[in-house]
Amino acid sequence: MSNKLCRQVIESRLAAWAAAQTPALPVAWQNVRFTEPAGTYLRAFLLPADTGSDDLAGVHRLYRGVYQINVCAPINAGPGEAEKVAAELAALFPNNLQLPATDLTLQVISPVSAGASAQPEDRYVLPVSFRYRADVT
Structure with missing residues (x-):
């Protein structure tokens, strides 16, 4: 099942980036115990779509879906911090x-x-x- 590999590929990149921030940005991963910090943190989700197959032999597998990252920032401080992190995530995961x-x-x-x-x-x-996709043949 390559949804597991898709998760690993995305989350290893996200984890390395979050750890390199000053201060490090905590990440709440799916189904992992997490204590919310007082400051900004991320909450990450892999939302896979149906697995496809685009060849007549049935060998090809297409894994696709959406990866969502909730930027959770302190309340009553305006949207600026969350929007800054969102822009950095856009640079971390550019289209293509x-x-x-x-x-x-x-x-x-x-x-x-x-x-x-x-x-x-x-x-x-x-x-x-x-959105992401991965083809396996």
């Missing part, structure tokens, strides 16, 4: 970026886009996402 891995190459197939922000009680949340 190819990320090679064993058994597949993942390609970002859309620009990073920001969605509508949300404001739960204690956070300003700006979702950003991009």
